[in-house]
Amino acid sequence: MAVATFGESVKRTEDPRLITGRGKYVDDVRLSGMAHIAFVRSQYGHARIKSIDTSAAVDSPGVIAVFTGADLQEELGGLPVGWMLPDLKQPAHPPLAFETVRYLGDAVAVVVADTAYQANDAAALVNVDYEILPAIVNAEDATKDGAPLLHEEAPNNIGFDWEVGGGDYGEAIKDPDVIVVKERIVNQRLIPNSMETRGVVADYDAGKGNITLYTSTQIPHLVKLLFSLVTGWPEQKVRVIAPDVGGGFGSKLYLYAEEVVAGIVARHVQRPVKWIESRSEAYVSTAHGRDHICDVEIAGKQDGEIVGIKVDLYANLGAYISTFAPLIPTYLFGLMLGGVYKMPNIECKVHGVFTNTTPVDAYRGAGRPEAAYLVERMVSRFAQEIGRDPIVVRRKNMLQAHKNGREVTTGVMYDSGDYKGNLNKALEIFDYRQFRADQRAARREGKLLGVGIAAYIEICGMAPSAVASSLGAGAGLWESSNVRLHPTGKATIYIGTSPHGQGHETTMAQLVSSELGIPVEDIEVLHGDTDMGQFGTGTFGSRSIAVGGAALFNSLQKVKAKTHRLASHLLEADPKFVTFNNGTFAVEDIADKTLSIQEVAGQAYAAANLPPGMEPGLEEVSFFDPQNFAWPNGTHLCVVEVDQDTGKVEVQRYVAVDDFGNVLNPMIVDGMTHGGVAQGIGQALSEAAVYTDDGQLLSGSLMDYALPSADMFPMMELDRTVSPSPSNPIGVKGAGEAGTIAASPAVMNAVIDAIAHLGVKHMDMPATSEKVWRAMQDAKEARRAERAAARSQRS
Amino acid sequence: MVTSNFDYFAPTSVDEATSLLSRYRGEAKVLAGGHSLIPMMKLRLAEPGVLVDIGGIDGLSYIKEEGGGVSIGSMTTYRELATSSVIQANYPLLADASARVADLQVRNRGTIGGSLAHSDPAGDIPAVILAIGGSVVARTRRSSRDINIDRFQVDLLTTALRDNEIITEIKLPALAAGTGTAYSKFHQPASHYAITGVAAVVTVSGGTCTDARVAVTGAGDKATRARRTERILKGKELTQAVIRRAASRAAAEVEDSLNEDIHASAEYRAHLTQVHAGYAIEQAAAAAG
C-alpha cells in the first residue's frame, strides 16, 4: 500500500481482521477470575414490586451474590439526562428498579455467578411478587386525563412541551387561495439490531480503587464521564475501553443501567464481571427509535407554491428519559421542517410523553428521518391534491444554490448546497419522463408501478458546542485528535471518536497519509480507550469526519508546520523556499537538497540539531469545534411494484444522488449509503415494534420483527454532487445517516404513487402487504360506493 | 436466552434411541435438526429433562426410489430434498418447498422428520406431504407402524406420534402419469415461515382432472386438506373459471380457526390462501400438461 490521497477508495484496513474472526469484541475479553452476571427483568409493562425473594437464586449452584435494586440503591445513583429542555421533567431513573417497574424489561435484580449459564439459571429463580398496575403504551392516549400515570412529577405523562417555528403559519393560511392538506402520520417505533448486542466487562482493581469498563459503546469518553458523575467514582480512577464494536446505529450512545450495575457489582464481589446481552434482552433493554404520532398540515396554492407546514407531534419517550432523548424529537426534528424548500411559515409543537415502553432515543438519523419523512410525504401529498407532478412542485419551492450559509425559516443556517442541480442530476440518471410512460403502459397490463422521490436535507456534524450548549447540551460537542510521529517516521494517531463499523481506521489513516505522505500501512489508528489519549465525544450524528476528521486535519497541520521548520533548519534553507510534497521536503531549484518526513521525524527525536527554541519530539494535539453543523442533502428516487393480488411491494429500482461535500473515501461513503438506504427501506416496508395495550412486546424477536434482508433490495445506483462544506477545513459533510433519512419517504411516496390512481392518499409505515392490500380494497370500495351514489342520484 | 438444564444422549442406533425414549418416557424429546426444538427450549416454552439426539444415527438420511414410490429417511435435510434429482423429478413441489424454507442455515439443519413431528401450523412440509399423500413410519423399541399422512397431523403442534416413537421414514407413493404439482407460498417477512402456503397435486387425463389433492398451511392451526377445493376440481376441465371457483373454497376447511397475528389478520390470510391456491392449482395444472 502506498501513500493515499484524499478522494481515493482505499480498501478498509480493518476488514481482514473483522471478517476473519480476529476482531476483539467485549465478549472476547476474558479476565482471570471473571464472574458473570444476569439481570432479572420485569415481565410486565407496569407493576409495583411488593417483594423480591432471592433465596432460591442464592442457593443455586455457582452463585456468588444476588443484589436487588433496594440493595444497591445508594451506590447506583440514577441514570443521567444529557440534554436539557425548558421545563423538562426528569423523574429518577434507577439502574435497578426498586419500587415500581415501568416497562417490560426494566431490571429489578442482578445475579452474579461463576458462569453465564449459572447466572441465567439463578436469575430465573428470583421470585418477584408484583402488583400489576394499569399500563399505557400510546403516547397520545397517555396524555389524556385518567390515563395510567408513570411518574408523579410528570402530570398527564408529559415530559416536556416544546415548540419551534418561523414566519406566521396561522396568518399565511388566511389567504383564500391557500389550500390546506391535513394528515395524521405515524412514524412507527423501531428496534435497533446491531450485529453485536451490548455487553460489558467490569474489572475492579481493589489495590488502586480503579475500575475499567470494557463496553460496547459509541461514546467511551462520555461513558467514563457519566459513570463517574452517576456513581461518584473519581473520574481519574475510571477507564473505559470500547474494543471492536459491532454496530450501534445510535443505540449505544448512552450510559446504560447495565454499565453502572456491572461496575458497582464488580466492586462488591471483588472479581471482574461480564454481561453479554442476548438478542431477546436487547429487544427490551436497549433504547428504541422513532415512535411519533403526528398531526401535520401543509399549505400551498394551486400553482404549486407551498406557504407552510404545521406539526403537532406526540413523541414517545418510553418509561424514562434516556441520555439524549430530549434532543431527538425537538431540535433534530423541528429545525428540519423546512426541508430543501423556502417554506416561509413553520409551526411545530412537540409533546414528549412517558409510556410503559422501552425508552426511546436516537436511532440512525435520529429526528431527521422523522422530519424528512413528514416533509417529503406531505409535499408529495400536496402535489397529489392539486393534481401536479411531485417533481414540479418540488422544483418550484426549492431553495437557490448557496455556497456559504443560508438562513432558513427555523433560524438555522444551511451551509452549502445546490438543491436543484442535485435534483436535475438525479432525474437525468433516473430518466423520469421515460418512467412515467412505462408506468402508464404497465398499468394497462395490470401492473402497478410507482415512483417516489425524496429531496432531503439533514443536520449533522454535531456540533458547534456553544450553539449546542445554548440549546441544552450537557457536554461540549467538539472533537479531538493526537498525532504522534515516531523516531522511525511511522505514525500513531489517537482519535476521540471510535468506530462501530464506519471504517475510521482506514479513513483517518488515509487523511494522515494524504497530508504527510506516509504510507497507510505505517499509520496506526488508536481509539476507544480513555487512558490512551485525550477526551473525545464519540461517534454519532455523522460527525466523525466532519468534526473528528477536521480535528485530525488540524493536528496534521501542526505536525507539518513543525517538520517544515525543522526541515528548513536542517536543509539550511529559508523556509519560504522549502516545499513539501508526497512526504519529501525539498529546497526550490536545488535538486539534491531533500529530506523525507521520516528523516525529519528522526531528527526531532535525536534533538541534536534543533532550531532555537524548538522542543524535541513530534506529537501534536488538536481540539476542533466547528462553527456550524454540516448539511448533507440529496435526491433519492425509488421505483416499486405493488402486486395487485396480495399488496406485496417490491423495490425495483433505487437511485440516490447525494451531496456529502468533499468525499475522502468514496467506497466507504457508498457503503454507508447502501446500509442507510437498506435501513430506510426496512422502516418503510417491514420493521415495526408492536406492543400490546398492557405493554407486552409482540415483535419481541427476529422471528417477528421483520428486518429487511438482501433479497428486498435492487442494486442501488449511486452518484453525487459536491458542495464543499464551509463548516470545517476539509469541506466534508457526513454520510452516516443520509440514506436512512431519504429512503423511507422515497419508498413510501413510490408505494402511494403506484396506487394513487385508485384514490389512495396516504398510508403509514410499514407498507406491509396487508396494509397495501387493504388500502386498495378500501379505495375500490369507496369508488364503488361513489359510483352507486352517483347512479342513484341520476335515476 | 438460555435453556434450562437437560441430560443429553447421542445414540448411534434406532434401537438405542427408542430404548432411551422408553426409559425416559414423558421426559425425553427427540432432537433432530434442532431448529424448532432449540428455539422453544431457549424461550423455556419446552423444558425437556432429556434430549435424545438422533443426528448421530447412521442410515436415517437417504432418498430411495422403491416400488414406484420414494422413501425418505427422517433425518434428510431440506437442503438435501431441494437439491435431490430424485425429488426434483418425482415431486417437484417438495424440492421447491424445501428450497423456500427459511434461510440456508435452517435448510442445512432442519429435517423432514422434524418438520412433520413438530407440525408447526406454518410449516411448509406438512402441507406438501399431505398433498402428495403417503405415510410416516414410526418406530418404538418393539414395534413399527405406518401412519397415513391424512391421519398424522392432529392439532396445533400435535401429531399421531406417541412420545416413545421415532419417525424413521416417510414413504411417498408414485404419482400417476399426467400429474402436475406446485407449491405456492406467501412468507412471513421476518421468519419466512408460511403466512399461507398451498400445495397442489393434480392429475389430468383426456382434458379432465381425474384426481386432485390440495393442502393448505399457515392459515389454520395445522396443515389441512382443502377437500372442497379438490371436489370442485375433480372430474372437470381445469379452465380459469373452474380454478378460480376451486381456489375460492381453499380456506373453507380452516374458516373457523384462521390464525391472526401481527403479520396477517384472519381476513387477509383467507384472502392470501385463495390467491395462492389459485397460483398453485394453475401451475400444477399447467405442469400436468
Ligand SMILES: Cc1cc2nc3c(=O)[nH]c(=O)nc-3n(C[C@H](O)[C@H](O)[C@H](O)COP(=O)(O)OP(=O)(O)OC[C@H]3O[C@@H](n4cnc5c(N)ncnc54)[C@H](O)[C@@H]3O)c2cc1C
Ligand atoms: C429462523 C427459522 C425460520 C424457519 N422458517 C421455516 C419456514 O419457512 N418453513 C418451515 O416449514 N419451517 C421453518 N422453520 C422450522 C424448521 O423447518 C424446523 O427445522 C423444522 O420445523 C423442525 O425440524 P428439525 O429437524 O429442526 O427438528 P427439531 O427442532 O430437532 O425437532 C422438532 C420437534 O420434532 C421432534 N422430532 C424431530 N425429529 C423427530 C423424529 N425423527 N421422530 C420423532 N420426533 C422428532 C422433536 O422432538 C421436536 O419436538 C424455521 C425455523 C427457524 C429457526
